Amino acid sequence: YSDYNLENFKNRTITDSYEPGSTFKIIPIIAAYEDNLNPNKKYFCENGEFYLKNGKKLNDHEKHDSLTINEIFIHSSNIGISKIIQDINNKEIYRLCKSLGFGSNTGLPLKSESKGILRDLNNWSKCSKTYISIGQEIGVTNIQLALAYSTIANGGYLLKPHIVKNISENDSTIYNRKIEPLRQVFNKEISDKILLSLNEVVIKGTAKNLDLNGYKIGGKTGTAQKFYDGKYSKNEFISSFASILPVDKPKYVMII
Numbered sequence: 001y002s003d004y005n006l007e008n009f010k011n012r013t014i015t016d017s018y019e020p021g022s023t024f025k026i027i028p029i030i031a032a033y034e035d036n037l038n039p040n041k042k043y044f045c046e047n048g049e050f051y052l053k054n055g056k057k058l059n060d061h062e063k064h065d066s067l068t069i070n071e072i073f074i075h076s077s078n079i080g081i082s083k084i085i086q087d088i089n090n091k092e093i094y095r096l097c098k099s100l101g102f103g104s105n106t107g108l109p110l111k112s113e114s115k116g117i118l119r120d121l122n123n124w125s126k127c128s129k130t131y132i133s134i135g136q137e138i139g140v141t142n143i144q145l146a147l148a149y150s151t152i153a154n155g156g157y158l159l160k161p162h163i164v165k166n167i168s169e170n171d172s173t174i175y176n177r178k179i180e181p182l183r184q185v186f187n188k189e190i191s192d193k194i195l196l197s198l199n200e201v202v203i204k205g206t207a208k209n210l211d212l213n214g215y216k217i218g219g220k221t222g223t224a225q226k227f228y229d230g231k232y233s234k235n236e237f238i239s240s241f242a243s244i245l246p247v248d249k250p251k252y253v254m255i256i
Contacts, residue, residue: 010112011110011112012142013141013142013143014106014108014110014112014113014114014141014142014143015112015113015114015141016114016141016142017114017115017116017117017139017140017141018139018140018224018238019135019136019137019138019139019140019224019225019227019238020135020138020140020145020222020224020240021134021135021136021222021223021224021238021240022076022078022134022135022206022220022221022222022223023135023145023220023221023222023240023241023242023255024132024133024134024135024138024140024145024222025073025076025081025133025134025135025220026148026149026152026194026220027093027096027097027100027132027133028081028084028085028088028093028133029069029073029084029194029197030096030186030190030194031085031088031092031093031096032069032084032085032087032088033069033186033190033193033194034092034096034186034190035087035088035092037069037084037087037088039068039069039070040068041068041069042066042067042068043066043067043068043069043072043080043083043084044065044066044083045060045064045065045066045067045072045077045079045080045083046079047063047064047065048060048062048063048064048079049079050079050082052082052127052130053126053127054125054126054127056127058078058079058082058130059078059079060076060077060078060079060080061076061223062075062077064077064079064080067080069084070193070197070200072084073197073201073205074197074200074201074204074205074206075205075206076201076205076206076220076221078134081130081133081134082130082133082134085129085130085133088129090121090124090128090129091121093129093132093133094118094121094124096185097118097132097138098118099158099183099185100144100147100148100151100158100185101144101147101148101158102116102118102138102140102144102148103115103116103117103118106143106144106147106161107160107161108143108161108162108163109163110163113141113143114139114141116138116139116140116141116144117138117139118138118139119137135222135224136224136225136232142255143161145240145242145255146242146253146254146255147159147161149242149243149244149253149255150253151185151186151191152191152194152195152198152244153191153195153244153250153253154181154191154250155187155188155191156184156185156186156187156188156190156191157181157182157183157184157185158181158182158183158184158185159179159180159181159182160180160181160182162177164177165177195218195244195247195248195250196218197218198218198219198220198243198244198247199216199217199218199247201218201219201220201221202217202218202219206220206221207219207220207221207241215245215246216245216246216247216248217243217244217245217246217247218243218244218245218247219241219242219243219244220241220242220243221239221240221241222238222239222240222241222242223237223238223239223240224237224238224240225237226238240255240256241255241256242254242255242256243255243256
């Protein structure tokens with residue numbers, strides 16, 4: 001231990017929080033379905049450039065004209081997300097974040113777990129709802145993001161996380177993990193819609209280059225600008241991919 005920096009011994013899955021970028025766009029989409037927003041309504045995505053109330057510009061990686069809620073998610077339009085959440089209040093976004101476990105420890109029996117960063121509603125600016133919905137102004141750990149995607153995989157139920165599945169001794173099982181739902185965050189109809197959307201992301205959206213030879217995967221890409229000296233870098237990024245597989249009968253969640 002004395003030969004290496006303490007950083008080498010971190011369990012980064014639980015200790016390091018980061019801005020998740022577009023993997024966090026499940027939040028506004030779930031909120032949109034909970035509020036029964038019209039799935040066929042088209043939102044004008046400003047052909048890639050849009051100025052927020054604070055005067056700062058929001059960009060898309062591709063130019064889009066008008067897209068539905070599902071298309072906004074598939075093509076990961078920041079501007080589209082900003083238009084959707086105009087119809088959703090701050091409290092709803094905050095409640096959904098908290099219900100999915102963001103800003104809290106997961107309860108795993110491991111040391112040095114980070115709660116991540118989810119500022120209290122009183123500290124939100126007039127544009128925080130937009131930034132959080134596209135995965136900025138918030139910090140998550142990989143285990144938190146995995147639990148959120150597991151909730152989609154489990155019909156809207158947030159499950160208590162475990163490290164050990166079972167323990168055997170002399171050909172007999174002496175411990176079996178109990179599957180414990182902590183709460184139902186949203187209904188199965190919504191989770192089924194999100195699963196279909198995640199699959200479309202892989203088939204024709206931002207993750208279509210995966211080319212996984214027939215594996216039925218749903219996923220969401222994320223590219224978050226690193227934050228240096230009070231501003232977002234144009235050259236440094238955190239890239240991530242949140243996935244559920246097989247998407248038609250979920251068994252695994254993987255966060256990269």
